[in-house]
Amino acid sequence: MKKSEAQFKELNATKDTLLSIIAHDLRNPIYNIQLLSKLLLEPTENLNQDDAGEYLGLIHTTAENTFSLLDNLLEWTKSQTGQLVYRPHKVNLAQVIKDIVISSDSIAQIKDIDLSSITVPNMEIYTDDKILKTILRNLVSNAIKFTGEGGKVTIFTIMAEDWVEIIVSDNGIGISENNQEHLFGSMSSLSSTNTGFGLVICKEFVEKLGGRIWVESVPGKGSDFKFTLPFKLS
Secondary structure, three states: OHHHHHHHHHHHHHHHHHHHHHHHHHHHHHHHHHHHHHHHHOOOOOOOHHHHHHHHHHHHHHHHHHHHHHHHHHHHHHHHOOOOOOOOEEEEHHHHHHHHHHHHHHHHHHOOOEEEEEOOOOOEEEEOHHHHHHHHHHHHHHHHHOOOOOOEEEEEEEEOOOEEEEEEEEOOOOOOHHHHOOOOOOHHHOOOOHHHHHHHHHHHHHHHOOOOEEEEEEOOOEEEEEEEEEOOOO
16 A cells, blocks of 8 residues: 555656646747747847847757657657657667767757767667667757866777776766766656656666666766666676
8 A cells, every 4th residue: 555655646746747838838838939930930120130140040059958858748649658668679789879970960060069889890789779878869869968168078988808898978068077077866756857757768768778877077077977787688
């Protein structure tokens, strides 16, 4: 009974968090896009070319962040309802990382960030590439978000005897030791931010793939988000 009650409370807390994210972090950016686009559509003598360019940039950034949040919500919901099926198979890790670099490069270019990878070529592991791409996409997106213009984000791989370590490294603003302790919290303790939500998903998905995730960071110098994956299923 106590276990069932605890699970019920956890589900309720998760539901409340999701409703908060939907009500606040989806509604607000959509409203901002509506407002900014309205300003661009209305003829006015006060709107110059620089202002128009700034508004378009804000619309683009807001749309990108909102899409990322929505994508995370859908992936997490699939996971919780059993719709996200774990299908491990032989995966070329270097190719998966290359795909993420290519798909994320346009966002990095907006901030003149050098996005690259240093990987062991032709490394093959047994995993689910779709789930792995969700993890990497979130980590790279966060790294770009918290790295200043002209910065650098790099994905590394390190081989061990029976597992591989994947590192998403940046030279951005870094994270304080106190904040590091709360990065991978549960859904019920999550504040309604896209970054926090994405990291909760990363932890859940990394563990689903049989690995673990952690962060090493120095404020003002950058962060290394690291996770491990086994070469083969246990």
